[in-house]
Amino acid sequence: MATAKPQSAPERQRDREATMRLLIDAVGRVLARQGFREVKVNVVAREAGINKVLIYRYFGGLDGLVAAFAHNGDFWPDLDELTGGDREAFLALPLVERLVVATRNYMRGIRRRPLTQEILAWRFLEHNALTEALDSVRQSVGMQIMALVRSGLAVPPNLDIAALYAILGGTINHLSVRERTEETFAGLPLDDEATWERLEVMLARIIRSVLGNED
Amino acid sequence: MATAKPQSAPERQRDREATMRLLIDAVGRVLARQGFREVKVNVVAREAGINKVLIYRYFGGLDGLVAAFAHNGDFWPDLDELTGGDREAFLALPLVERLVVATRNYMRGIRRRPLTQEILAWRFLEHNALTEALDSVRQSVGMQIMALVRSGLAVPPNLDIAALYAILGGTINHLSVRERTEETFAGLPLDDEATWERLEVMLARIIRSVLGNED
DNA sequence: GGTATGTGTCACCGGTCGGTTACTTTGTCA
DNA sequence: TGACAAAGTAACCGACCGGTGACACATACC
Known part of the structure; x- marks a missing residue:
């Protein structure tokens, strides 16, 4: 009868910037540790400890997240x-x-x-x-x-x-x-x-x- | 009560050699058309028109099938x-x-x-x-x-x-x-x-x- | 006949995939 | 206070993955 009370998760700090940062960093870690074949929505989200929905909401999907990662790294000798x-x-x-x-x-x-x-x-x-x-x-x-x-x-x-x-x-x-x-x-x-x-x-x-x- | 009568499939010719041949050829076709990432049990079996169970039975799995394919092609200039x-x-x-x-x-x-x-x-x-x-x-x-x-x-x-x-x-x-x-x-x-x-x-x-x- | 063996089919299993929907919780501002 | 948007969560969806078990059937051999 009463309203459901899922409230199980620890509830992070509700900081969009920080969350995006966590996701971008997770891409780098997965890439370094497991290779590009493991750069997937579920894997990256799990690595970041962030719900994967936020990848879609903030980056429009994995491609957007990867693009954000791309603009963020030092991948080439200058x-x-x-x-x-x-x-x-x-x-x-x-x-x-x-x-x-x-x-x-x-x-x-x-x-x-x-x-x-x-x-x-x-x-x-x-x-x-x-x-x-x-x-x-x-x-x-x-x-x-x-x-x-x-x-x-x-x-x-x-x-x-x-x-x-x-x-x-x-x-x-x-x-x-x-x-x-x-x-x-x-x-x-x-x-x-x-x-x-x-x-x-x-x-x-x-x-x-x-x-x-x-x- | 009565025994089930699936008997729907057209029943191929029960020729193990020919079936293996079909599977091996299918690997080559999938590889050429869709690339190695699509070389999977389900895909190759579908391409060959052969039940995937036979890949396990005859080749012990995809690796064995791929190995058979490897011994069968001209992949390198002699x-x-x-x-x-x-x-x-x-x-x-x-x-x-x-x-x-x-x-x-x-x-x-x-x-x-x-x-x-x-x-x-x-x-x-x-x-x-x-x-x-x-x-x-x-x-x-x-x-x-x-x-x-x-x-x-x-x-x-x-x-x-x-x-x-x-x-x-x-x-x-x-x-x-x-x-x-x-x-x-x-x-x-x-x-x-x-x-x-x-x-x-x-x-x-x-x-x-x-x-x-x-x- | 009968029976073992090999050939092939179908249906299912648990798991993962990308992606979406519905919801709760928090903070802000009027 | 209350409305509302943003932040975050949980659960689910259909599709596909590799892999297995149970069964039908044809043939060969005794």
């Missing part, structure tokens, strides 16, 4: 990181060495970010707000670093610099993503730091060879 | 394909050109096999009988082609050939997998055949530069 922090010193280098430095720092930057590796793998499967956001940032940074590498210097005319970039970036992305789940590639132990030094050396050698042979 | 078919002509080439040819044919071989690209992406997520089978074949072919490339010739002593292989293979794998779901990478239109020719040219250039600079 210009300073790619150049090594000292912009002047970077610009003092010749074209070839600029590219060597930027490539090396790019690889280190990706490997330093497990979440980015996770998202890179995610992108192989599907597009979503997170991978789109990541891509837009990468594209932006990519354009900037390309401009910075060649700024003030003449690029060899018959060099397909875009193809070279694609090959270098593709390799780094592939090996970084692969490192998550496999311990070797082409016989190289990816779990050994020495392997990555060898790869750095070879990438530098490739760049110097290709650009050095220019006339 | 030695003939990598060398261009004419082994003698291949061996008549110098080391550098052997590597150029093998790399080019490797890339073409991967791009020619959509299922292989799908499996490569799958491997970023998890190991299973299919990805293991693919890996073992690749590793085997990889060893053989490496041996063939250098057979009878001297490899420059201070060249980290394994690292070079990893970089070349990593690039090709990455771009091929990426082609499935994205139309550009690093500003290059992956859906344009001209892009792939540019990449072939650049890969050849890299190889010639790196190996040509040897003393």
Whole structure:
């Protein structure tokens, strides 16, 4: 007869901002701990300790939540990181060495970010707000670093610099993503730091060879 | 009271071999059409028009079925394909050109096999009988082609050939997998055949530069 | 005949998925 | 005080998931 009295839950503090924060953080934790395949409404809500209805109410669904997460993280090396922090010193280098430095720092930057590796793998499967956001940032940074590498210097005319970039970036992305789940590639132990030094050396050698042979 | 008479189904031909064949083929179709994420017991069984119980009975589960599928396909370029078919002509080439040819044919071989690209992406997520089978074949072919490339010739002593292989293979794998779901990478239109020719040219250039600079 | 065996079908199980509805509780403001 | 919006909860929905048990039926073999 009497009205139902569910009132079992501890009743959080009714703070929308804090709740949204909890949900966004939970995305990062699930992503880091269990991988992108576990980034689901029920799982994230449980992780956050928040009722999943609020994901729909505040973010319009999981996509919106993931988008909010995307705008909130440091998923990509920025210009300073790619150049090594000292912009002047970077610009003092010749074209070839600029590219060597930027490539090396790019690889280190990706490997330093497990979440980015996770998202890179995610992108192989599907597009979503997170991978789109990541891509837009990468594209932006990519354009900037390309401009910075060649700024003030003449690029060899018959060099397909875009193809070279694609090959270098593709390799780094592939090996970084692969490192998550496999311990070797082409016989190289990816779990050994020495392997990555060898790869750095070879990438530098490739760049110097290709650009050095220019006339 | 009377015994139930379900007897509604049309009763297939009671041919175990044929049924297994249907299931294995269904895996390939689902994989090609919907991707590895849809390779599930219910989906494959429905695709084959076979009751899913038989997947468990005949293959012990989805893993066994996938393993059977793995032993049944042409997922990787073999030695003939990598060398261009004419082994003698291949061996008549110098080391550098052997590597150029093998790399080019490797890339073409991967791009020619959509299922292989799908499996490569799958491997970023998890190991299973299919990805293991693919890996073992690749590793085997990889060893053989490496041996063939250098057979009878001297490899420059201070060249980290394994690292070079990893970089070349990593690039090709990455771009091929990426082609499935994205139309550009690093500003290059992956859906344009001209892009792939540019990449072939650049890969050849890299190889010639790196190996040509040897003393 | 009879019976065991292999082949195939159907119906169900517990669990999870994304998503929605209906509700209570809290705080604010008139 | 009372109305009302915002914050949060619980319960439910249909669909699908992997997996199993019980049964019908055809055949082969004794």
